Amino acid sequence: MPADQDRESTAQAARILELLWRESLPSKPGARGPKPALTVDDVVAAAVALADCDGLAKLTIRAVATxxxxxxxxxxxxxxxxxxxxxxxxxxxxxxxxxxxxDLPVRERMIAVATRIRSELIEHPWLLEVSPWRQTLGPARTRRYEHQLAAIEGVGLSDLAMDRAIAVLTDFATGNARLAVAAAAAAAQLSDARWWEVVGPLLARVMPADRFPLAGRVGTAVGEHYQAPADPEGAFDYGVALLVDGILADVR
Incomplete structure (x- = not known):
């Protein structure tokens, strides 16, 4: 990386950290002139509201300013x-x-870790478009990580295993939330029941039972039961219970 680009990236990273931790850092001497009409919190709140409505792709500095x-x-x-x-x-x-x-049982606390991540992503689907790798930690995300660790502290996991347990629960919740968001978007265009009415008979004709005996049988059972291609909510409840029970079994 060229030196100028490295300096620019370092300066930008420092500026982002200053903004994230602005409530914790010593206040700088104020510049002369009128007090700004808005705060950083006002700008962020407006941006979140826009992203919730229109998605991250349509979020621009100009749109937030407007x-x-x-x-x-x-x-x-x-x-x-x-x-x-x-x-x-x-x-x-x-x-x-x-x-x-x-005061919740440890199993319920661990399930809550995944449930809250899933709920947040479904409420703010644009979060699924943000890269999870090397995200700069701010006070709120650090505090949540502290809360997640506190939820499983003392169950017998090492420090590394505690972090891994939270990571696994988060990854599972994220994948399931992505499916739930896609299901909601599709249902807004065409109901799952109507989709199955159209697709079900077509699949029965193009999928010979002798060629796909298991896929045909199980797929038909799933479609008829859920009246949809899948059941994100039920899959989450089933999967998170297995994950938590597996982690606790490993501890024991």
């Missing part, structure tokens, strides 16, 4: 880029996740 009644260039005084804004949005969403009640 929603707030500002010129696009004015928004750069609050956030340096769209990438920085998305990092702030991810952390802001995580801030709404409260601690997992400590």
């Amino acid at each position: 929603r707030l009644g500002l010129r696009a260039m004015s928004l750069y005084t609050y956030v340096p880029s769209k990438d920085a804004l998305i990092v702030l949005m991810v952390d802001a969403v995580a801030a709404t996740d409260p601690p997992i009640p400590a």
